[in-house]
Amino acid sequence: MKQINIKALAQELNLSVSTISKALRDSYEISDETKHRVLELAAKLNYTPNPYASSLRGKKSRNIAIVIPEVADSFFSQAINGIESVAKGKGYHVLICLTHENYEHEQAILKEFQSGRVDGVLMSVSSETASGGHIQELIAKEVPVVFFDRALNGVAAARIVTDDFQSGYNATAHLIEQGCRNIAFLGVSSQLSISNDRMAGYRKAMEEKGLPFREVYCSSSPEDNHTLVTDLLRQHGRPDGILASVEKLATSVYQACAELQLSMPADVKLVCFSNLGIAAMLYPSLTTVTQPAFEMGKAAAATLLKLLEKKHTDPSGLDMVIPSELIRRGSSL
Amino acid sequence: MKQINIKALAQELNLSVSTISKALRDSYEISDETKHRVLELAAKLNYTPNPYASSLRGKKSRNIAIVIPEVADSFFSQAINGIESVAKGKGYHVLICLTHENYEHEQAILKEFQSGRVDGVLMSVSSETASGGHIQELIAKEVPVVFFDRALNGVAAARIVTDDFQSGYNATAHLIEQGCRNIAFLGVSSQLSISNDRMAGYRKAMEEKGLPFREVYCSSSPEDNHTLVTDLLRQHGRPDGILASVEKLATSVYQACAELQLSMPADVKLVCFSNLGIAAMLYPSLTTVTQPAFEMGKAAAATLLKLLEKKHTDPSGLDMVIPSELIRRGSSL
DNA sequence: GTGAAAGCGCTAACAA
DNA sequence: TTGTTAGCGCTTTCAC
Numbered sequence: 001m002k003q004i005n006i007k008a009l010a011q012e013l014n015l016s017v018s019t020i021s022k023a024l025r026d027s028y029e030i031s032d033e034t035k036h037r038v039l040e041l042a043a044k045l046n047y048t049p050n051p052y053a054s055s056l057r058g059k060k061s062r063n064i065a066i067v068i069p070e071v072a073d074s075f076f077s078q079a080i081n082g083i084e085s086v087a088k089g090k091g092y093h094v095l096i097c098l099t100h101e102n103y104e105h106e107q108a109i110l111k112e113f114q115s116g117r118v119d120g121v122l123m124s125v126s127s128e129t130a131s132g133g134h135i136q137e138l139i140a141k142e143v144p145v146v147f148f149d150r151a152l153n154g155v156a157a158a159r160i161v162t163d164d165f166q167s168g169y170n171a172t173a174h175l176i177e178q179g180c181r182n183i184a185f186l187g188v189s190s191q192l193s194i195s196n197d198r199m200a201g202y203r204k205a206m207e208e209k210g211l212p213f214r215e216v217y218c219s220s221s222p223e224d225n226h227t228l229v230t231d232l233l234r235q236h237g238r239p240d241g242i243l244a245s246v247e248k249l250a251t252s253v254y255q256a257c258a259e260l261q262l263s264m265p266a267d268v269k270l271v272c273f274s275n276l277g278i279a280a281m282l283y284p285s286l287t288t289v290t291q292p293a294f295e296m297g298k299a300a301a302a303t304l305l306k307l308l309e310k311k312h313t314d315p316s317g318l319d320m321v322i323p324s325e326l327i328r329r330g331s332s333l
Numbered sequence: 334m335k336q337i338n339i340k341a342l343a344q345e346l347n348l349s350v351s352t353i354s355k356a357l358r359d360s361y362e363i364s365d366e367t368k369h370r371v372l373e374l375a376a377k378l379n380y381t382p383n384p385y386a387s388s389l390r391g392k393k394s395r396n397i398a399i400v401i402p403e404v405a406d407s408f409f410s411q412a413i414n415g416i417e418s419v420a421k422g423k424g425y426h427v428l429i430c431l432t433h434e435n436y437e438h439e440q441a442i443l444k445e446f447q448s449g450r451v452d453g454v455l456m457s458v459s460s461e462t463a464s465g466g467h468i469q470e471l472i473a474k475e476v477p478v479v480f481f482d483r484a485l486n487g488v489a490a491a492r493i494v495t496d497d498f499q500s501g502y503n504a505t506a507h508l509i510e511q512g513c514r515n516i517a518f519l520g521v522s523s524q525l526s527i528s529n530d531r532m533a534g535y536r537k538a539m540e541e542k543g544l545p546f547r548e549v550y551c552s553s554s555p556e557d558n559h560t561l562v563t564d565l566l567r568q569h570g571r572p573d574g575i576l577a578s579v580e581k582l583a584t585s586v587y588q589a590c591a592e593l594q595l596s597m598p599a600d601v602k603l604v605c606f607s608n609l610g611i612a613a614m615l616y617p618s619l620t621t622v623t624q625p626a627f628e629m630g631k632a633a634a635a636t637l638l639k640l641l642e643k644k645h646t647d648p649s650g651l652d653m654v655i656p657s658e659l660i661r662r663g664s665s666l
Numbered sequence: 667g668t669g670a671a672a673g674c675g676c677t678a679a680c681a682a
Numbered sequence: 683t684t685g686t687t688a689g690c691g692c693t694t695t696c697a698c
Contacts, residue, residue, distance in 0.1 A: 003447075003448070003449060003474075003675085005674095005675055005676085006675065007675075007676095015684075015685085016684065016685045016686075017675090017677095017685090018676095018677075018678080018685065018687090019684055019685070021675095021676065021677060021678085022677090022678090022684090025677085029683065030683070031683060031684090034683080034684085046444075046447065046470070048444065048448035049448060049675085049676080050389070050448050050449060050674085050675050050676070051448055051450055052384075052385045052386075052389040052394065052449070052450075052675080052676095053385075053674070053675035053676040053677090053690090054675080054676055054677075055385040055676095055690090056383070056385040056386050056389050056674090056675085056676080056690050056691065056692090057675080057676050057677050057678090057689080057690050058676080058677070070410075071410045071413055071414075071429075072407065072414070074405065077403075077404045077405035078405065080431075081404075081405070081431075084431060095429075096404075096428075096429045098413075098414075098417065111379075111381065112381060114336075114379065114381045115336070115381035115382060115383050115384055116336060116383060116385070117384055117385075137379075141336075250611070251610055251614065254611070255613075255614070258614075276611075277584055278584055278587070278609075278611070278615065280588075281584065281587040281588070281591075281615050281616060282611065282614050282615055282616060283614060283615065283616030283617070283618075284616070285616075336691090338690095338691055338692085339691065339692065340691075340692095348668075349669045350670095350692080350693095351668075351670075351671090351693080351694075352667085354691095354692065354693060354694085355668090355693090355694090358693085362667065362668080363667070363668080364667060364668090367667080367668085382691085382692075383690085383691050383692070385690085385691080385692095386674090386692040386693090387691080387692050387693075388692095389673095389675065389691085389692075390673080390674050390692045390693050391674085391692080391693070392674070
């Protein structure tokens with residue numbers, strides 16, 4: 001790895017390293033002519049600055065991290081695109097870190113960030129995450145954190161979320177309107193904000209009609225979820241409607257219905273929180289609560305960069321709620 | 334960002350920084366007792382080594398990059414998981430870099446890597462990438478590159494691919510067997526290895542039966558693809574079978590069929606290269622060529638790490654072909 | 667078994 | 683306008 005560095009440029013041009021450095025950063029101290037010569041040579045020699053040296057020196061990396069459970073999820077992949085689009089514009093690099101819905105992984109990742117590897121963090125907590133010590137610790141080291149989608153209550157950080165409560169309410173109201181009386185809510189975890197808020201909306205809608213709750217928590221394993229849903233639908237007095245709070249649960253419901261010979265929407269109606277592009281081509285087409293994933297990503301990144309640029313900004317007052325949309329399709333009509 | 338560093342540990346224990354450094358790296362020179370004291374204090378103070386300092390010093394980052402077109406694709410998201418699983422085991426970090434199927438983006442990303450930001454690169458080239466100068470340049474700087482899935486011909490780098498030719502052949506043969514005579518191949522780009530190899534397999538199968546070719550190249554914009562497919566299916570003498578070489582084209586075909594009131598599989602049969610978990614729940618369920626995404630990711634990472642560990646290894650002889658599987662479903666039966 | 671010191675490539679005081 | 687120099691935190695000879 002023979003690297004062209006500032007010193008090499010300096011020698012070639014008979015200038016000092018500091019002049020080169022300043023010229024490259026377009027300092028006002030340097031004459032236009034020198035700048036020009038430097039830039040030209042740098043381009044010719046294909047000079048690329050060593051990011052480790054400047055991060056070490058400058059105590060900032062111009063890296064931000066996205067910490068999410070999984071990349072195989074249409075919400076997260078769209079959100080990543082939104083985040084990237086604003087980070088790139090401001091000259092930041094984006095590190096994608098996957099927790100696989102595992103609390104220990106999440107802890108380890110954030111622990112590492114204490115080293116200064118990244119200047120800030122955008123995160124959606126794992127479904128296992130119940131307490132925020134690891135997040136607090138990072139914030140204590142002055143690494144700003146912004147939650148998007150899945151926030152953790154009790155941690156003082158900006159949060160960019162969708163209107164989970166209202167969406168849960170709307171989705172449930174829709175199922176009731178379509179004739180469901182026995183609606184089950186499939187949650188992800190009793191700690192997760194999104195799960196809880198969506199569930200609260202569900203409860204409110206059910207309560208208003210005097211209907212009974214039924215809440216089931218799924219795991220992170222597709223196999224477990226499959227048996228869970230199958231058991232739910234095999235019961236006597238099985239639900240006639242399901243509100244699934246995350247995308248991956250949709251598959252389990254479709255599969256279970258197929259295996260149990262239940263037909264959607266006649267026997268069971270389904271609404272799922274999902275950003276899947278092919279929701280309309282499922283059989284039956286899937287009614288979704290679709291989140292503004294790209295916008296949420298953009299907003300979260302913009303908020304983080306704001307925090308990064310003027311450190312004094314107070315994280316409160318930065319929260320944002322962007323509404324989701326209920327898209328009615330065959331699975332609930 | 335007040336950071337605990339080696340110096341702080343040294344002061345606390347009345348030892349020199351070099352002793353601390355050696356103790357942390359478990360050097361044989363250091364007594365067990367000292368090691369113990371150091372590790373204990375490090376844990377207590379929550380010490381995290383500064384990765385920039387050690388990368389700068391050691392001239393290696395223990396970072397590897399995944400350069401892919403898009404993360405919203407089930408093949409790539411599964412492959413990422415495979416790569417991560419082996420990289421993590423060897424203490425490497427993974428940077429995911431998105432080209433958005435854009436050649437300039439890809440160039441810029443690789444250019445940056447010349448700085449030593451990563452020790453090695455795993456890549457699937459963008460659909461726009463026709464020549465490999467940027468890749469060659471990186472290899473010239475002794476940054477090893479391993480292609481996975483989408484390789485670029487003419488670049489001397491290891492490649493982990495699936496049996497594209499055979500899969501294309503099998504898929505086409507299957508469509509012919511199901512009665513199709515007028516089969517169109519939807520490619521991504523005339524440069525892309527996967528597209529070409531899959532197409533070659535298609536051609537062979539068609540040739541064997543004396544059937545005519547019809548090849549259409551799609552773009553990276555969903556809207557364009559939609560009109561392209563719609564036009565194709567609106568033609569007089571429209572195809573009665575389609576072999577789509579990448580996942581995202583499936584959506585376009587389903588949509589176009591719906592709009593044109595063509596029924597699958599009666600009017601048009603479809604086979605698509607895809608790793609979508611919900612392929613079975615589409616309407617009609619989608620016949621897929623499913624790639625061993627996770628395995629390919631693992632193999633690619635293992636190959637790269639091999640190259641990283643003993644630099645003398647010759648990239649030839651490292652290639653690998655892992656077969657895909659044709660899963661017959663409703664869209665072609 | 668431990669320590670002193672050089673230096674990775676870059677930036678920013680401070681000098682000239 | 684340009685140059686000298688001192689580190690950023692870490693690893694690694696080489697000396698003790």
